[in-house]
Amino acid sequence: MKVYEYQAKALFANYGLPVDNSILCRTVDEAVEAYKKLGGERAVVKAQVHTGGRGKAGGVKVANGEAEVKQYATQILGMDIKGFTVDRVLVGEAINIASEYYVSIVIDRKSKSAILMLSREGGMDIEAVAKNTPEKIVKIPIDPLIGLPTFKAREAAFKLFDDMALVKQAIPVLQNLYRLFVEKDASLAEINPLVVTGEGNLKAIDAKMTFDNNALFRHPDIFEMFEPTEDEKKEQAAKEKGFSYVNLGGEIGCMVNGAGLAMATMDMIKLYGGNPANFLDIGGSSNPTKIVEAMKLLLSDKHVKVVLINIFGGITRCDDVAKGLIEAFKMIDINMPIVIRLTGTNETEGRELLKGTKFNVAHTMGEAGKMAVELASKC
Numbered sequence: 001m002k003v004y005e006y007q008a009k010a011l012f013a014n015y016g017l018p019v020d021n022s023i024l025c026r027t028v029d030e031a032v033e034a035y036k037k038l039g040g041e042r043a044v045v046k047a048q049v050h051t052g053g054r055g056k057a058g059g060v061k062v063a064n065g066e067a068e069v070k071q072y073a074t075q076i077l078g079m080d081i082k083g084f085t086v087d088r089v090l091v092g093e094a095i096n097i098a099s100e101y102y103v104s105i106v107i108d109r110k111s112k113s114a115i116l117m118l119s120r121e122g123g124m125d126i127e128a129v130a131k132n133t134p135e136k137i138v139k140i141p142i143d144p145l146i147g148l149p150t151f152k153a154r155e156a157a158f159k160l161f162d163d164m165a166l167v168k169q170a171i172p173v174l175q176n177l178y179r180l181f182v183e184k185d186a187s188l189a190e191i192n193p194l195v196v197t198g199e200g201n202l203k204a205i206d207a208k209m210t211f212d213n214n215a216l217f218r219h220p221d222i223f224e225m226f227e228p229t230e231d232e233k234k235e236q237a238a239k240e241k242g243f244s245y246v247n248l249g250g251e252i253g254c255m256v257n258g259a260g261l262a263m264a265t266m267d268m269i270k271l272y273g274g275n276p277a278n279f280l281d282i283g284g285s286s287n288p289t290k291i292v293e294a295m296k297l298l299l300s301d302k303h304v305k306v307v308l309i310n311i312f313g314g315i316t317r318c319d320d321v322a323k324g325l326i327e328a329f330k331m332i333d334i335n336m337p338i339v340i341r342l343t344g345t346n347e348t349e350g351r352e353l354l355k356g357t358k359f360n361v362a363h364t365m366g367e368a369g370k371m372a373v374e375l376a377s378k379c
């Protein structure tokens with residue numbers, strides 16, 4: 001789960017990290033008010049979106065005076081950044097930047113621990129640094145049993161600074177960031193840039209955090225910040241009904257029992273040159289109401305042209321599934337082609353029941369995939 005910069009900054013502040021003063025605004029008037037409240041001559045106006053690279057997209061502007069704050073807030077509110085529409089901006093005191101550094105903590109699968117990543121070349125071009133001069137990014141694994149005691153944090157801080165005054169300031173920054181990362185079950189905590197100001201102080205002028213979804217149940221304060229996208233809302237609603245659903249953007253809607261079979265079904269569609277509209281695992285059940293619910297979910301996606309139902313009858317018997325499907329489709333009005341592949345216990349009986357219905361019955365998975373792709377290309 002992602003949070004906005006202003007939310008990450010609030011967490012940073014709670015953990016004693018040096019953040020700049022800033023105020024969240026949803027309108028141009030609020031931005032002007034915030035500017036007056038902050039009291040400085042210059043202020044920075046920053047788009048709040050769940051994506052990085054705002055600076056390069058024109059979503060971060062340093063304003064000189066009230067008129068510019070107004071101008072930039074007007075420009076940035078409503079702006080589209082990588083598919084996200086800006087509906088709020090953060091107005092902050094402008095920091096006098098002397099130099100920019102990169103600090104982050106992420107989970108590293110290789111070392112099976114959190115790692116601290118540091119670079120003296122922080123700022124908007126960190127991706128280029130990572131690509132072209134990866135040696136300029138230092139990676140330090142953090143042993144979970146030891147954590148980041150002062151001697152370790154000091155050693156790390158020297159990777160960023162030579163000046164002892166800055167090293168001293170950096171030690172608690174690294175330690176507090178790690179404490180926040182661990183205590184809130186984050187998967188990423190990033191400060192880019194961490195800046196040295198003209199006055200020689202460290203400031204985190206950007207803040208990025210993502211959290212482990214599987215740990216959200218023990219962090220109601222974090223979960224409160226969850227603002228799902230339309231797709232995520234749908235996935236959430238599906239989860240509540242006992243389905244796993246992921247929208248994939250193609251034209252063949254899939255309804256499958258079992259996650260492994262659902263993935264194999266998507267592969268089969270791809271193999272025959274089609275595109276799955278979704279991943280949908282309905283679990284093991286032939287209950288018609290459940291099938292109706294699953295179909296409604298699948299059909300709520302307007303891109304779907306063909307439905308492919310792939311069911312393996314293990315404990316659920318294929319004839320039961322066939323009856324369930326026939327019942328279910330009496331309840332829903334659908335005029336697009338439906339391909340069904342049933343296999344497993346009582347498959348012959350199941351297929352027999354489907355004979356003479358509007359369903360296109362396939363015997364093998366390959367046949368089903370091919371049929372669905374062909375039908376989709378005709379629509």
Ligand code: GDP
Nearest residue numbers: 044052053054055060094095123124192193206
């Ligand atoms: P990002 O592009 O989404 O990572 O947004 P950042 O918050 O990191 O801002 C991008 C760049 O804008 C930073 O690297 C800074 O160079 C600049 N910037 C951000 N805030 C300030 C500020 O208060 N003063 C000045 N002078 N520059 C800033």
Ligand code: MN
Nearest residue numbers: 123192193206
């Ligand atoms: Mn940044």
